[in-house]
Amino acid sequence: MWSNSATPRVTWQGVPLGTGAETARRAPLGEERYSSRSETGMRGESSGKGRAGLPAVSPRDLRHLAPTLVHAAGGDAHAVKTVGLETGRYANPSHEEHRNDVRHGHNPASVQQIIISRSSRSSCMSEAQKTAGRQDAGPSTVTGVDRFFRITERGSTFGREIRGGFATFFTMAYILVLNPLILGSAKDKSGEQLDPVQLTTATALVAAVMTIVMGVGGNLPLALAAGLGLNAVVAFQLAPLMSWDDAMGLIVLEGLLICVLVVTGLREAVMHAIPQQLKQAISVGIGLFIALIGFVDAGFVTRIPDAANTTVPVQLGSTGTLAGWPMLVFCVGVLLTIGLLARKVRGAILVSIVTMTVVALAVNALADVETWGLTTPEWPDTIVDAPDFGLLGQFSLFGAFGQVGVVTVVLLVFTLILSDFFDTMGTVVGVSAEAGLLDEDGKVPGLGKVLLIDGAAAVAGGAASASSATSYIESAAGVGEGARTGFANLVTGSLFGLALFLTPLLTIVPLQAAAPALVAVGFLMMTQVKHIDWDRYEIAVPAFLTIAVMPFTYSITNGIGAGFLAYVLIKTVLGRAKEVHWLLWGTSALFLVYFAIDPIEQLLGV
Numbered sequence: 001m002w003s004n005s006a007t008p009r010v011t012w013q014g015v016p017l018g019t020g021a022e023t024a025r026r027a028p029l030g031e032e033r034y035s036s037r038s039e040t041g042m043r044g045e046s047s048g049k050g051r052a053g054l055p056a057v058s059p060r061d062l063r064h065l066a067p068t069l070v071h072a073a074g075g076d077a078h079a080v081k082t083v084g085l086e087t088g089r090y091a092n093p094s095h096e097e098h099r100n101d102v103r104h105g106h107n108p109a110s111v112q113q114i115i116i117s118r119s120s121r122s123s124c125m126s127e128a129q130k131t132a133g134r135q136d137a138g139p140s141t142v143t144g145v146d147r148f149f150r151i152t153e154r155g156s157t158f159g160r161e162i163r164g165g166f167a168t169f170f171t172m173a174y175i176l177v178l179n180p181l182i183l184g185s186a187k188d189k190s191g192e193q194l195d196p197v198q199l200t201t202a203t204a205l206v207a208a209v210m211t212i213v214m215g216v217g218g219n220l221p222l223a224l225a226a227g228l229g230l231n232a233v234v235a236f237q238l239a240p241l242m243s244w245d246d247a248m249g250l251i252v253l254e255g256l257l258i259c260v261l262v263v264t265g266l267r268e269a270v271m272h273a274i275p276q277q278l279k280q281a282i283s284v285g286i287g288l289f290i291a292l293i294g295f296v297d298a299g300f301v302t303r304i305p306d307a308a309n310t311t312v313p314v315q316l317g318s319t320g321t322l323a324g325w326p327m328l329v330f331c332v333g334v335l336l337t338i339g340l341l342a343r344k345v346r347g348a349i350l351v352s353i354v355t356m357t358v359v360a361l362a363v364n365a366l367a368d369v370e371t372w373g374l375t376t377p378e379w380p381d382t383i384v385d386a387p388d389f390g391l392l393g394q395f396s397l398f399g400a401f402g403q404v405g406v407v408t409v410v411l412l413v414f415t416l417i418l419s420d421f422f423d424t425m426g427t428v429v430g431v432s433a434e435a436g437l438l439d440e441d442g443k444v445p446g447l448g449k450v451l452l453i454d455g456a457a458a459v460a461g462g463a464a465s466a467s468s469a470t471s472y473i474e475s476a477a478g479v480g481e482g483a484r485t486g487f488a489n490l491v492t493g494s495l496f497g498l499a500l501f502l503t504p505l506l507t508i509v510p511l512q513a514a515a516p517a518l519v520a521v522g523f524l525m526m527t528q529v530k531h532i533d534w535d536r537y538e539i540a541v542p543a544f545l546t547i548a549v550m551p552f553t554y555s556i557t558n559g560i561g562a563g564f565l566a567y568v569l570i571k572t573v574l575g576r577a578k579e580v581h582w583l584l585w586g587t588s589a590l591f592l593v594y595f596a597i598d599p600i601e602q603l604l605g606v
Contacts, residue, residue, distance in 0.1 A: 164483025165491025215489025255458030291522025
């Protein structure tokens with residue numbers, strides 16, 4: 001692709017692309033024709049001779065051009081680095097100048113650049129010399145699987161996808177223990193309890209199937225499993241009012257209604273109506289939330305008992321100090337993960353999880369450890385265990401109406417839908433943003449399919465009596481390992497499938513060994529805070545509330561709701577209510593009902 005001259009040139013579909021200026025005039029790569037300001041365009045770094053112009057392209061064209069550039073770089077996707085919007089007038093896409101340019105047909109995103117490092121470009125030229133006369137041939141190393149999942153196109157490799165799939169599984173494998181513990185500890189209206197072994201089977205089966213479906217159908221590195229929070233609602237709010245079959249029937253009904261919202265386009269429209277910087281705030285909030293989950297799971301942060309009449313709700317460790325071997329494993333794990341990330345070691349997160357699991361096994365064998373929490377790192381007596389599918393299909397779709405009445409059912413389903421709806425929205429946006437998969441408008445690729453699969457997962461979870469399944473923010477751990485496509489889901493889903501038979505072996509990873517990955521991923525997601533304009537109150541205040549409320553209330557939905565309400569209120573106070581999308585008005589009204597659900601239930605007598 002590169003010529004032997006000092007100035008690199010690229011051919012695209014047989015058409016030689018010249019310098020930025022002449023390409024801007026011809027605009028051969030897309031439908032748009034750029035104004036003179038886009039002539040800075042895309043630049044390549046000339047070896048020893050400064051910069052030489054390459055064509056100006058839009059991010060949409062950039063996605064199609066990426067495989068060509070990767071091939072030119074000798075198959076090394078890392079030799080091609082996409083740099084974000086330059087600082088300046090287009091750094092904030094919400095500015096009025098941006099809107100004016102879009103209105104007049106200009107493409108402000110065309111200031112994106114591709115930078116090819118000097119050393120990488122030297123190897124590119126060497127490769128070009130070796131393959132002279134075969135420049136128009138397609139990449140020979142790209143397989144059908146690669147093309148289907150767009151692995152090379154997204155700058156990933158099979159190795160990174162596999163490592164990412166493992167990392168995601170190990171950071172969310174706790175659900176195989178926690179979901180049966182939560183659902184199995186509760187009793188329904190008649191005092192019946194669910195069997196823990198059957199719950200483990202149902203949890204693993206739903207996670208395996210729906211994670212793979214998301215990978216193939218949605219092509220995002222987004223794993224699914226029974227949702228924490230939602231399972232607590234089922235166990236402690238629904239089950240005491242009705243039978244387990246009726247409670248799971250409500251979950252199926254909720255999932256079906258979510259699918260209807262997706263098919264009608266309403267769910268996707270709501271996500272597109274959210275301002276870009278609020279989406280970034282959601283990602284940052286999720287980053288802090290997932291870091292807090294890591295600290296809490298490891299016992300580094302604990303709740304102070306209310307009986308002590310304290311004003312501080314949490315503390316360091318269980319007694320205000322760090323004590324015990326499990327805590328040492330966690331702290332060393334955090335330091336190890338940070339050090340590996342700083343050194344840019346491949347597979348840093350996965351290496352940390354595996355290493356600290358081995359350390360935990362040794363510590364547990366040699367030291368006197370009182371408790372590790374949910375999972376004890378000890379070699380199991382048996383590796384293989386037969387699954388029990390007894391809970392599959394045990395649900396009643398409309399049984400709850402006869403148990404508690406129509407009004408109560410409507411309020412319960414409304415709460416479930418709102419929580420599932422916005423938890424998923426925040427997770428999808430946050431993980432996609434961290435993976436660099438959002439397009440120039442901040443939209444998730446293939447969003448409609450992703451949301452439909454997520455709705456189907458809720459149906460599957462209820463039908464299997466595993467509670468509503470949803471997208472997991474722990475998927476960001478896989479993204480931190482380099483996962484960028486749904487191929488990573490095949491790995492994660494396969495491991496959940498193995499867990500049907502190898503549950504004793506795959507659950508030896510203690511939370512203290514897996515939690516450091518969540519802390520590290522929290523840091524990675526936190527870096528997006530730099531894109532928020534903190535000088536504009538109509539963005540800064542909603543962004544702050546979104547970021548703060550998520551970890552402080554342990555809920556993604558609560559953070560999104562607080563941000564939406566603040567955004568609508570401030571826009572109205574500033575006399576700019578017309579700038580708020582009508583879907584945000586409607587969603588904010590629903591959140592108002594959501595936050596005021598208790599007094600509303602009291603007024604209605606339910």
